[in-house]
Amino acid sequence: MKRICLSLLVLATYQGFAQQSFSGLRTSVYGGTLTPISNPANVLGARPWDANLISVDADMGNNTMGFSPNLTKSLEDFSKGLNNVIDANIKADILGPSFLYRINKKHAVGLFSRARAMASVDGVDAKMLQAFLSAKNLELPTNPSDYYKVKSINDMNLLVNAFMEIGATYAYTLYNDGYNLMRVGATLKYVQGSGSFRMGFSGINSDNVTLRRENGDVIMHVGNGYAEVRSGGLNVINDGSLGDLFKSEASTVGLDLGFVYEYSQDGCPNCDGHIPYDFKVGVSLLDLGRLKYKTNKNSFTYTLHNQDINLENMQDSFDKMSDALKRTQEGESFASSLPTTLNINLDYRFIEGVYLNLSSQFNVVKKNEYNARYANDFVLTPRWENNTFGAYLPMSINSVSKFNVGTAVRLGPLFFGSRSILTNLIAKNNAKELNFFFGIRFGGAFE
Template sequence: MKKTAALILFFCVNFGFSQSYMGYTMDNFSGIHNTIHNPANLADSRTKWEFNLFSASGTLSTDYTNLTLGNISNLLGDSGFDGLERFASDQNNFLLDADVVGPSLQFSLNEKSGLALVTRVRAISNFNNVNGALFESIYDGFPTSSFAFEQNNLDFATHAWGEVGLSYGRVFLANPNHVFKGGITLKYLLGGGAVQGGSNTLTGNFNDATGQVRLDGDISYALTIDDGTTSIDYFEELAPGFGADIGFVYEFRNAKSIAPSNNNNPRAFNQYKLKVGLSILDLGSINYTGTEVTEYTINANVNAQELENDFIDIIEDNATATSTLQDVKWSLPTTLQLNLDYSVTPKLYINLNVGQGMVNKNEFFNNNRLNLITLTPRFESRVFGAYLPISHSSLSNTAIGLGLRLGPLTLGSSSVVSNLMGSKSQLAHLFLGLKIPVYHKRSL
């Protein structure tokens, strides 16, 4: 089981999707998803109460190939990378991020506070500093000519976990022009399993005359799931942990932005001209006990064909291995989110969101998310919302998407325009959701 899992996670990228609800989380009528982005949004929410039935968001980003619609179909099907243009380098990167929000409830307690109970299942995979030429040789077969390679600072990590979060938001300060809110989410975490591995240095060369590959260096990996674990044992042995989100929101209001709510229910209207939000998401960790950590030192000539067929077995048969049992603290992908939302008209908004990871991606036992800057023009009303997210990161480059909210249904992507029209897209994202929202009533 450990060999199979490590092999799949290390050199077999059979892509499934995800990052979280980009564009939609900024909508003041998105309820629970607005709270997920910043728990301070619970206070003075447009949502009286809301029940989320199901929603899912997924992101894939890589600099190894372009993520056009046709290429994505290949990657999700049986073809994989076959037939795709690739951009192999000494430091290729892959990121996958999946987020499923299950049955969840949010409601207003009074004019100043709100409460939410949120269930989620999440998974993140990072492959950092992958030597593209070596990857292609193992994936496609070694070429007909000799070549040398050098793999440095390889890091791969996959983690899946569940969350049950209790959120509370409150208005701390309110006057005609200035409103200040705060919120917190406390999470109980259930670790579903993780694999972490890498290599400080792995150098070598392929000799086409002999069909041999010279390997010199180190490889290590840690897997939290034991051999022989049954499905019943698996769910009984989910690892515990605790986490938190914390956020603050400031709203500037003027006479023009407040006007629609005059002589009406103020909680039924957005009253700000400018909203500034700051949140720290995914503080915390999960403790995995008895994790086997294996380190390999290899200095050997191996058969290229055998290396293609079973990379892990060949490494184990030709390397010196040292294994230890360790208690591992796996950190959540902590991020800092800065959000600016400007009301152009009562229904038209311009949003700027900056997301910055706060974990060191080169350290063991953590994952990292995309450092995204996203500009989103948005139209929102009680029954309809439309979003045009334009995002950029060093890995995904620039991506353009489109999202829609129609009553209880939400569907969108932060990359679909780029995937359809651009030949150099490096981001693929999709989200969808179904919920039962009830908003604060407006007087007739």
């Protein structure tokens, strides 16, 4: 239990809520197979066909810890003198083999494969987190009158969601007079849930929760309340493995919907290919759907009354509790929503190849114990690009990791970048996010 939770929490310390993937590229004119993940109507874009081999985006950040390129030092500095409440998580987004094809100027289709994983920690007391990350450096009193009181215990929540999907996209041109163009698109996808895991507390008076050191271990004492450990698929409590992320524990049908409007001042009524626009607006609703899991044998609700929990070995502490203090949840079901978002994209072309893009993402999923969700996120990206080369400068802001600046480059079929690297290099300890992405994709372009 200690090893698994430590791994999760170390990773979770590197994020807030999940942010937009492939910033700058996903809204690019020449983004190809990356663009339908922000709006399915983008399948009808500047490329008559496009294929993706592999694209990966990993995003990490939080509301407390500063990131520099030296992650080891960042973690050491983070483990010293924490006194606040932390929101954190990690997101990994992998776009697998995917393909899009433009049938004609009115119709286009696409096929894609994708996998995502999200692990979040909400409202965790910094001293508790430090007990997992670096217990030997945590100073705690041994005198009962001086025990450390844990903050916001009822708000603490550890949540992990992982799912894979394959889908088909269709886009259609509703109207095109050469100057004004309107398109709609939809993606229907089969979503396979690898699992959902949640651990948290409820009904606990914060004055009755303390931390102390005993025989070298960090002990959390709870006066009264409940602790829930619920697992559907992911085997986090015992020794789980990466293979758990590729199992199918639930399935559903998901849906993406999108609309795009483009305006071209010069126009081209008889053009059959891509018409360079001066201004573009896109609106999309992504990841509609939810997964329903059955809890496994490692799921319990624990009634806590003057209970000591060893944070060095939580599973051992739970195992030693009387059967009268725990209620199994095996066989019960619970629902986990897909991370549904409303996306609005504005793109303006100054001169040939030079654009300014504003991409926004709004979470529309109710915040509860089990739902996967993205953060409200805004990304402003100046860019210069053509068919074979692109340079991007994404500047993002969100409620958790605040303001970050990154950069990205596209060289033929290869692209790589980060939405935070410039902030990491310049601001260092004030940079609360760490992101990188890369991929290989290739395709044709209209002449």
